Amino acid sequence: MNQxxxxxRMxxxxxxQVTHAGVPYVKLSLAIQRRYRNAKGEFDVDFVPCTVWRKQAESTAHYCHKGALIAVIGRIQTRNYVNEDGERVFITEIIGDDVRFLKLKYDDSTGHTKPVNPSEIITST
Incomplete structure (x- = not known):
């Protein structure tokens, strides 16, 4: 099982973006705080690359912004290619099948969601 x-937070x-075949997609990175403090007493953060396709990509692009708290449910995918220097590059990413919008910041002045303050992107618990 690969789930x-x-x-x-975004x-x-x-x-x-749209592929040559007309399929919409969004590449994003999620900042995910680890549960435990490191030796310095701080929480480390992982930045996980994700790709979302089709209608989920369109909805994510329309409703989400930097700092939005989202859930991505999908699978791990690995791929590789040879770069222009002849070196093999390996990529591991999450292919999101489902995206849930958990917390968007609402702007009362415009009536739309907006990004949270960058200082709020990672919060300690």
Whole structure:
């Protein structure tokens, strides 16, 4: 079984793109705070690359912004390629099948969601 569930904050605004075949997708990175403190007493953060396709990508691009707390449910995918220097590059990413919008910041002045303050992207618990 290859299934993963992540909850984290988006590190930047999503950029909806379209493949040559016309399939929409969004590449995003989730900042996910670890549960335990390191030797310095701080929480480390993992930045996990995710790709979301089709309608989920369109909805994510429309409703989410940098700092939005989201859940991504999907699978781990690995791939590799040879770069222009002839070196093999390995990539591990999450392919999101389902995206849940957990917390968007609401702007009373415009009536729309907006990004949270960058200082709120990672909070200690």
């Amino acid at each position: 993963v569930s992540l909850i984290g 590190t930047k605004d999503p950029n909806l």
